[in-house]
Amino acid sequence: MNLAxxxxxxxxxVFAVLVILLDLGVRQKxxxxxxxxxxxxxxxxxxxAMWGGSYPAQFSNMLAVDHFxxxxxxxxxxxxxxxxxxxxxxxxxxxxxxxxxxxxxxxxTLGMMLMAATADLISLYIALELTSISLYVLVxxxxxxxxxxxxxxxxxxxxxxxxxxxxxxxxxxxxxxxxQLGAIARAIQSMPPSAVMDSPALLMxxxxxxxxxxxxxxxxxxxxxxPDVYEGAPTPVTAYLSVGSKAAGFAIILRVFFSAFGMPDWxxxxxxxIFAVLAVISMIVGNVAAIPQANIKRLLGYSSxxxxxxxxxxxxxxxxxxxxxxxxxxxxxxxxxxxxxxxxGAFIAVIAISNKIGSDEIADFAGMFKRAPVLALALxxxxxxxxxxxxxxxxxxxxxxFSAAAQNGLLWLVVIxxxxxxxxxxxxxxVVKVMWSGEAASGEKVPSSGAPxxxxxxCCLGVLLLGVIPGLVMRLAEVAGRLFAF
Amino acid sequence: xxxxxxxxxxxxxxxxxxxxxxxxxKRNAVIILMCIELMLNAVxxxxxxxxxxxxxxxxxxxxxxxxxxxxxxxxxxVGLAIILAIYxxxxxxxASNINLMKW
Numbered sequence: 001m002n003l004a005x006x007x008x009x010x011x012x013x014v015f016a017v018l019v020i021l022l023d024l025g026v027r028q029k030x031x032x033x034x035x036x037x038x039x040x041x042x043x044x045x046x047x048x049a050m051w052g053g054s055y056p057a058q059f060s061n062m063l064a065v066d067h068f069x070x071x072x073x074x075x076x077x078x079x080x081x082x083x084x085x086x087x088x089x090x091x092x093x094x095x096x097x098x099x100x101x102x103x104x105x106x107x108x109t110l111g112m113m114l115m116a117a118t119a120d121l122i123s124l125y126i127a128l129e130l131t132s133i134s135l136y137v138l139v140x141x142x143x144x145x146x147x148x149x150x151x152x153x154x155x156x157x158x159x160x161x162x163x164x165x166x167x168x169x170x171x172x173x174x175x176x177x178x179x180q181l182g183a184i185a186r187a188i189q190s191m192p193p194s195a196v197m198d199s200p201a202l203l204m205x206x207x208x209x210x211x212x213x214x215x216x217x218x219x220x221x222x223x224x225x226x227p228d229v230y231e232g233a234p235t236p237v238t239a240y241l242s243v244g245s246k247a248a249g250f251a252i253i254l255r256v257f258f259s260a261f262g263m264p265d266w267x268x269x270x271x272x273x274i275f276a277v278l279a280v281i282s283m284i285v286g287n288v289a290a291i292p293q294a295n296i297k298r299l300l301g302y303s304s305x306x307x308x309x310x311x312x313x314x315x316x317x318x319x320x321x322x323x324x325x326x327x328x329x330x331x332x333x334x335x336x337x338x339x340x341x342x343x344x345g346a347f348i349a350v351i352a353i354s355n356k357i358g359s360d361e362i363a364d365f366a367g368m369f370k371r372a373p374v375l376a377l378a379l380x381x382x383x384x385x386x387x388x389x390x391x392x393x394x395x396x397x398x399x400x401x402f403s404a405a406a407q408n409g410l411l412w413l414v415v416i417x418x419x420x421x422x423x424x425x426x427x428x429x430x431v432v433k434v435m436w437s438g439e440a441a442s443g444e445k446v447p448s449s450g451a452p453x454x455x456x457x458x459c460c461l462g463v464l465l466l467g468v469i470p471g472l473v474m475r476l477a478e479v480a481g482r483l484f485a486f
Numbered sequence: 487x488x489x490x491x492x493x494x495x496x497x498x499x500x501x502x503x504x505x506x507x508x509x510x511x512k513r514n515a516v517i518i519l520m521c522i523e524l525m526l527n528a529v530x531x532x533x534x535x536x537x538x539x540x541x542x543x544x545x546x547x548x549x550x551x552x553x554x555x556x557x558x559x560x561x562x563x564v565g566l567a568i569i570l571a572i573y574x575x576x577x578x579x580x581a582s583n584i585n586l587m588k589w
Contacts, residue, residue: 092540122550129524136564140571156518160509165527165555167502170529174495174536179546228587284568357509 003064005055008043008073009113015039016106019243023099029091033451035100036084040109043084044077044354061119061180064255071333071480072116072251078107079244079340082458087236088451094141094234097338101141105240108134112248119259121169121179122253126160128216131157131248135241139233148288150232157225158215165212171205172260176389181259189263196267206261206271210278213256216249219312220282223305227289230301235354238297239347242304243340250311250336254329272319275312282309283420290427295360296350299427303386311335313410314401314419321408323448328408328479331400334474338393338466342385345459349379352448352456362431367440375448378460383428385463388421393466400474494535501528515569515579519562526558 003010006160016039019032026032047070055065063069084105091098111131118124128334136158140151173179176187188196214222217335230238262268286306314335318329352375353368354360369376385392402414466473500522506520530551537547573579 122546122553125550126553126557133560133564136568140568143571145575146586148568148575149586152515152565152572152584155561156509156515156522157570159519159522159561159565160506160525163502163505163522163529166526167527167532169550170532170536173533173547174540175548177536177541179550231587351547354566439559444491 002055002058005050005058006063008047008077009110009437011039011043011046012106012110012113015042016110019103019106023103029095029098032099032102033084033088033091036106037081039106040077040081040084043113044074044081045462047073057119061182062115062123063114064119064262065117067480067482068251068255069113069117071476072247072267075247075337075340076109076112076116076244079240079247079344080105080349081365082344082455083236083240083244084173084450085455086239086249086344086351087234089449090236090351094143096194097141101138104134104138108138108240109244110380112244112251115248116251116255118252118255121173121181124256125166125169128165128252129162131245132162135245138237139229139241140239142232142234146232147234148204148232154225154229161215161222164208165215168205168208168212171201171208173318175199175201175205181256184260185263188261188267192265193266195485198368203270207274207470209402210258210271213249213251213253214278217246217253217308218305219308219309220285220305221276223282226305227293227298227301231295231297231360235297235347235351235360238300239351240343242300242347243343246304246308246311247336249338250315250332253315254318254332257315258329268319270319272316272433275319276316276410279309279312279316279413280416280472282312283417284309287420287423287427290424293427294362296354296362297360298366298433299362299431300343300346300350303424303428306420307339307343307386309420310398310417311339313405313413316413317401317405317410319407320327320410326478326482327400329402330474330477331397331404332478333477334466335397335401337473337477338385338397339462340390341459341462341466342382342394345456345463346379346382347388348452348456348459349375349382352452353379353446356446356448362434363438364441365431366438368435368438368446370440371442371444372446372448374453375446375456378456380432380435381460383432385476389424389427391464391467393463393470396467396470400470491535491539495532498528498532498535500527501525501531513581515572515581516566517585519565519579521559523562530554541569 019036057064096174106151108131114127118127127419136155139154140148176184178184178187217227285305288297290302312331313330350399388398406414509518512518526535533547533551542583569579
């Protein structure tokens with residue numbers, strides 16, 4: 001046991017408590033934001049310093065501190081940092097509860113970090129619930145009817161999903177007698193294939209795990225909560241949900257399915273096929289349902305369902321060729337990094353605009369290019385990246401995932417994904433068209449303040465850099481993708 | 487007749503299905519929450535039964551069940567708070583009236 005390896009997580013927990021305590025005594029609430037940001041910087045810095053080392057799994061193999069976990073910890077710290085920066089103006093809507101807001105964001109980040117590091121079904125469940133329960137509260141933070149309704153829907157559906165997930169875990173535990181992921185893999189490999197096929201408990205368990213995780217990553221048919229929760233939640237929380245929660249879900253799927261069910265090949269081909277089917281229906285449902293949406297948050301919600309579909313193309317590749325497709329794994333990691341920057345950028349621009357004009361309707365964004373040229377330009381750039389057009393990061397991300405799929409015999413899936421990318425261009429560009437050529441409701445400028453501008457600048461710069469020179473992050477993703485067998 | 491692993495698993499599966507059925511059909515938000523609790527406790531039964539019959543020397547399943555109970559309690563606390571917030575605005579917790587947003 002080496003507590004020093006847990007410094008990022010301990011830091012976040014300490015700072016979350018510190019923010020709540022300071023909230024009691026401090027009058028100047030912006031201090032709380034600085035404290036929360038400092039906690040994230042320390043956690044991220046320590047994580048970055050640990051990169052390159054090789055550490056054994058901790059706490060009787062419950063937590064892994066490998067490059068895969070470190071990559072995701074850095075990603076989550078970065079996401080939370082940007083979300084807190086972006087909520088600088090928005091928090092005025094719940095001025096009295098800023099302390100709890102920042103503390104809950106830190107706690108859910110802590111949960112996500114543990115999700116990426118977990119190597120045991122028990123710690124997996126706890127990490128997942130730590131993330132989810134913090135998010136349930138955050139979604140209801142506005143306390144108006146829409147927000148509490150979104151929160152209740154999220155909680156009830158999330159609890160049902162986690163009950164199904166637990167049932168799957170119980171079946172897997174019952175079948176193998178193990179909860180540690182590596183031990184599960186060894187137990188499965190020691191059985192003859194016919195024994196595994198004759199007893200459906202393991203396969204049933206895997207299907208239930210996919211259902212539970214599918215809820216987290218918003219894959220169709222577990223996506224029912226997405227549009228409502230995205231619309232009702234405070235917009236910074238929506239941004240956080242759409243990238244953080246999704247990335248954590250993919251981290252945990254990669255970890256569990258690679259470590260526990262990656263061998264033998266026929267087993268991984270089976271769940272690879274499930275993910276291929278889910279990918280197809282997620283892309284189609286997400287993209288088609290996004291077309292008629294009038295609310296920008298709902299539109300981005302459906303778009304995030306479609307993006308989960310593209311990511312699942314990577315998971316399918318991973319299932320069909322778990323040993324040979326490093327490009328598949330690292331493609332998912334790269335896609336998640338670029339998707340995080342892109343979607344956060346889009347949401348930050350939406351927060352800045354809609355907070356001032358008091359509306360999330362796309363029609364009210366008309367003429368925004370004249371009223372807020374910088375914000376409109378940034379939003380356009382992020383939407384272009386979501387379509388997957390160069391020079392933005394979205395292009396390279398899709399390129400890596402699709403080429404890995406094509407190399408491993410999933411060309412049909414790539415064709416469907418490419419057709420869907422074209423469909424998606426329609427509704428993303430509709431927003432762009434409204435902003436650039438629509439008639440403005442008033443000539444009044446839409447001002448924006450420093451912190452969100454900084455966050456937006458970081459996002460757009462990141463999207464551009466990942467699109468033009470993807471090599472650096474891709475190398476990190478390759479190291480992280482290769483090293484998570486233990 | 488001796489009671490074996492199968493009996494516990496059947497009981498657990500039946501309870502889980504009752505819980506799922508209730509969660510999908512009931513209108514009162516508190517009852518939906520109760521049905522979810524039923525689902526989680528059904529899982530606990532199978533965890534403990536598996537632990538007793540599959541790995542009798544270890545306590546993995548029992549420990550897992552305790553963690554599930556603790557987390558479920560936290561979840562219900564948050565759930566009831568949210569239901570209370572809805573009740574304040576709506577003086578009603580009928581899930582079919584909580585319908586401001588539809589797709």
